[in-house]
Amino acid sequence: MANDVLNVQTRITERKSDLSTARRNGIIPGIYYTVxxxxxxxxxxxxxxxAIIASGNVIIDMKVDDTDSQKIIIKDMQIHPVTDKIVHVDLMGIRMDKEIEISIPIHFEGVPEGVKLGGLQQSILRELLLKGLPADIPEVINLEIEQLDIGDSIHVHEINIPKVTIVTEAELAIVSVVTPKIVEEEVVEEELEGVEGEEGEEAVEGEGEGEGKEGEGEAKAPEDAGDTPSHKK
Structure with a gap:
């Protein structure tokens, strides 16, 4: 994998006001650590x-105060919740003969067959945590998804990267193609309408039976009136 060079300077001050001023001037506070x-x-x-982040390179050559370069990776970044700008970065020194753990982005290739038929693509994972020697870890994980039909998914355990261990949980789904929600709702509505129609028919039948019984009761009323016993004097 190609390496980029990042030129950094040692930071002396830790005052919040100085850090805020630095950020306004295009300088991001960071920390570098290594074993x-x-x-x-x-x-x-x-x-x-x-520019380095946009290049997608995992391994970076860093020079501190114009000294000899050293191999690093970007271990973590803090992002401002409103501006989406980087407010702090953690840089970790590495050795090419020692394994590292790092999250690598996933790039989906192609349009799923299920999407062409009206399905929706759900991208569940955007990166995988990998462990291996720096030279063996890819800059990006290219995943072909053209073969996915509606109802199909690709899980972590289906991914194979030579000489690299995938640390991310094996049973997690990475991407799926699902039936559009609006179609599912229409099916449910049709089923509900069918149930309501059956209930309405039962209600009408029930009312008819009730009216028939009431009519029978009214017809018997005169007979009951004639059966009133006479009083002896």
Missing amino acids: GKEPISLNVNERELM
Whole structure:
């Protein structure tokens, strides 16, 4: 995989006001850590970082204060909830002969057959957590989905990446093709209408039977009146 170079500077201040000023000037506060060394606070150029993220490269060559470059990965980023801008970044040093764990994005290739027939694609997972040597970990996971029909899914355990272990739970679905919700609702409505129609017919039949019984009662009323016993004097 190709490497990009990220030039960073050591950061001395930790005051919130200074950090806010730096962000307004296109500098993102960050921290660099690696095994056996103390963490280093850094200033990271926002434009350079965004260009590296856009390139999709996993392994990055980082230079601190113009010193020799070292291999790193972006371990974590904090995003502002309103502006969606990066407000802090964690950079982790790596060795090419040591395994790492890192989340790699999934790229879906093609249009599912089920979508062409009116189904909807549900992309459930956007990345997978992988473990392996840095040189063996892909920059992106390309997943072909053209073969998916309505009702089909692809799960994590169906993915195979040579020399790499997939840490993400094996039984999780990555992508599915489902029946559109509006179609499901129409089917339910038709079923409900059928039930209501049956209930209405039963109600009408019940009323008819009730009226018939009432009529019989009214017809017998005069006979009951004639049976009133006479009083002896």
